[in-house]
Amino acid sequence: MNPFLHRVRWFMLLFMVPLLSIALQAQAHHGWAWASDEEFELTGVIVAVRLGNPHGEITLDVKGERWVVEVGQPWRNERAGLTDDMFAVGRSVTVHGHRSARPGERLMKAEWLTIDGKRHDLYPDRRS
Structure with a gap:
């Protein structure tokens, strides 16, 4: 076998396969693959907030239980009419x-939120 091709194959095995695996895991988390197909709704009080990329998170107290809710990226929140102050x-x-x-x-993972009686659609093209 050509020594150059042999080195290329080893490079692919040693570096590219692990990188691809990491990328696929990140996509699974930041997409919808980790979430159930069932619609779900809860109401609670915000006890912690982390906004920014790759997506924001709010922690809600729901009847004594803590729930972490993924909200949108900054641009998605803004498009939905949400501000950081909200x-x-x-x-x-x-x-x-x-x-x-x-x-x-x-x-x-939130599709929409209702704050002060107003609905804010993070994914307006998604059926829910």
Whole structure:
């Protein structure tokens, strides 16, 4: 075998395959693959906030349980009419979306949120 081709194959095995695996895992988390297909809704009070990329997260107190809710990237929140101030600790929010497919995990991805009686669609093209 050509020594150059031999080195290229080893490069692919040693570096490219692990990188591809990491990329696929990141896509699975930041897409919808980790979430169930079932529609889910909860209402709670914001107790913690982390906004920014790759997506924001709010933590809600829902009847004594803590739920982490993925909201949109900054541009998606803005497009939905959400401002950072609207995610204030102590504010009540209703979230509609999909919960984690892992049993017992209190994590969900929001499709839309209702704050102060107004609905904010993060994914307006998605049927829910």
